[in-house]
Amino acid sequence: MAKMGLDRQTLLVSAAELADESGLDSLTLAALAQKLNVRSPSLYNHVNGLPDLRAALTVYCLHLLVDTTRDAVIGKSGDEAILSLCEAYLRFAESRPGLYEAFYKVNMQQHEDLDTAKQELLNLFLRIMEPYRLGEKETLHAIRGLRSLLHGFATLEQHGGFQMDLHLDESVQYVLRTFLKGMHLNKSGA
Amino acid sequence: MAKMGLDRQTLLVSAAELADESGLDSLTLAALAQKLNVRSPSLYNHVNGLPDLRAALTVYCLHLLVDTTRDAVIGKSGDEAILSLCEAYLRFAESRPGLYEAFYKVNMQQHEDLDTAKQELLNLFLRIMEPYRLGEKETLHAIRGLRSLLHGFATLEQHGGFQMDLHLDESVQYVLRTFLKGMHLNKSGA
DNA sequence: GTTATAATACTAATATGATTAGTTTAATCG
DNA sequence: CGATTAAACTAATCATATTAGTATTATAAC
Numbered sequence: 093m094a095k096m097g098l099d100r101q102t103l104l105v106s107a108a109e110l111a112d113e114s115g116l117d118s119l120t121l122a123a124l125a126q127k128l129n130v131r132s133p134s135l136y137n138h139v140n141g142l143p144d145l146r147a148a149l150t151v152y153c154l155h156l157l158v159d160t161t162r163d164a165v166i167g168k169s170g171d172e173a174i175l176s177l178c179e180a181y182l183r184f185a186e187s188r189p190g191l192y193e194a195f196y197k198v199n200m201q202q203h204e205d206l207d208t209a210k211q212e213l214l215n216l217f218l219r220i221m222e223p224y225r226l227g228e229k230e231t232l233h234a235i236r237g238l239r240s241l242l243h244g245f246a247t248l249e250q251h252g253g254f255q256m257d258l259h260l261d262e263s264v265q266y267v268l269r270t271f272l273k274g275m276h277l278n279k280s281g282a
Numbered sequence: 283m284a285k286m287g288l289d290r291q292t293l294l295v296s297a298a299e300l301a302d303e304s305g306l307d308s309l310t311l312a313a314l315a316q317k318l319n320v321r322s323p324s325l326y327n328h329v330n331g332l333p334d335l336r337a338a339l340t341v342y343c344l345h346l347l348v349d350t351t352r353d354a355v356i357g358k359s360g361d362e363a364i365l366s367l368c369e370a371y372l373r374f375a376e377s378r379p380g381l382y383e384a385f386y387k388v389n390m391q392q393h394e395d396l397d398t399a400k401q402e403l404l405n406l407f408l409r410i411m412e413p414y415r416l417g418e419k420e421t422l423h424a425i426r427g428l429r430s431l432l433h434g435f436a437t438l439e440q441h442g443g444f445q446m447d448l449h450l451d452e453s454v455q456y457v458l459r460t461f462l463k464g465m466h467l468n469k470s471g472a
Numbered sequence: 473g474t475t476a477t478a479a480t481a482c483t484a485a486t487a488t489g490a491t492t493a494g495t496t497t498a499a500t501c502g
Numbered sequence: 503c504g505a506t507t508a509a510a511c512t513a514a515t516c517a518t519a520t521t522a523g524t525a526t527t528a529t530a531a532c
């Protein structure tokens with residue numbers, strides 16, 4: 093057989109597409125091999141089995157997410173930056189549902205690349221929170237809150253957790269603005 | 283072979299235990315059968331395959347969650363009730379990690395029991411929000427926010443999303459109180 | 473250019489798990 | 503007691519992951 097010129101990155105991209113199309117659970121090495129016109133054992137030249145592939149997808153997802161959100165806050169600051177980041181985050185989760193699954197459905201041990209990517213995401217949030225001049229602890233609390241909100245919205249939406257015919261964007265806007273109002277209050281020491 | 287006296291409920295309870303012990307992914311029919319001293323095909327007398335078992339776990343989880351949180355708000359109202367409910371929710375997710383996974387990791391089609399259970403959870407939130415006298419839409423927005431926060435906190439915690447050595451409870455308290463402050467502001471029309 | 477090396481894809485084989493079909497046995501009901 | 507039903511079983515099939523070992527292609531050394 094001719095060499096197909098596969099590499100790890102190609103595998104990742106294709107795997108993410110498969111996941112987006114039919115869910116992360118449907119991402120099997122068999123399916124991926126078929127998509128790439130290769131026999132499944134060949135994939136082991138580039139990936140250390142299915143667990144490794146899924147772990148790599150998690151890292152890949154995080155990188156894309158950081159890129160997307162970082163891009164969304166360029167030239168913005170304060171509430172505007174936060175709202176823009178949140179919007180970008182949720183749009184990303186919507187547009188890459190299968191990949192986003194890898195963000196939270198994969199059980200990973202420690203993984204250097206993952207820690208790095210996580211740190212980058214945290215740094216982005218830290219910078220966005222700077223203008224608020226909360227203390228260090230309070231800043232971290234607020235970031236946790238924002239991240240939880242975003243992740244919660246993203247996953248509950250994907251799983252049909254929100255039944256009512258109430259527009260999701262409205263909910264996000266309402267919740268974020270409410271939280272920000274509270275945060276401003278904290279700042280002035282109410 | 284003697285009849286083992288298995289029934290669907292026994293399967294569910296054991297399956298949830300298995301999931302809590304080693305993660306929802308490790309819940310296989312083979313493992314469950316072994317735990318129950320039965321051959322795996324026997325399980326099909328009570329459950330319609332692995333997807334059905336997982337779906338049933340989702341419903342089971344939701345029921346337990348509703349019971350737990352409902353219990354937590356008895357005799358309380360206003361912010362106190364909300365804080366108590368949230369605390370109970372997060373404690374539940376922590377104490378039943380595998381079962382809680384079924385809450386969000388299972389892709390279900392429509393399922394009557396599930397819709398009922400979801401409605402019960404929503405009703406609980408609706409009643410807890412009554413004293414705030416927000417409008418109907420705003421109430422629903424706020425509930426979505428609370429649910430997202432809780433789910434986000436629960437899952438990010440389980441996946442090691444929070445690295446910093448900052449106590450989680452503090453973050454939850456901070457975020458909830460901040461959100462509630464903002465909500466009170468909304469009420470008075472700021 | 474030719475040869476050595478390493479990487480990549482292959483086939484073959486094994487193991488685990490889900491699932492189905494068909495059988496046996498124990499409990500229940502008349 | 504006999505008939506029926508439910509629940510367990512064994513045997514078999516299928517899909518997938520994974521490993522071992524082989525062949526072939528590209529790359530690098532000379």
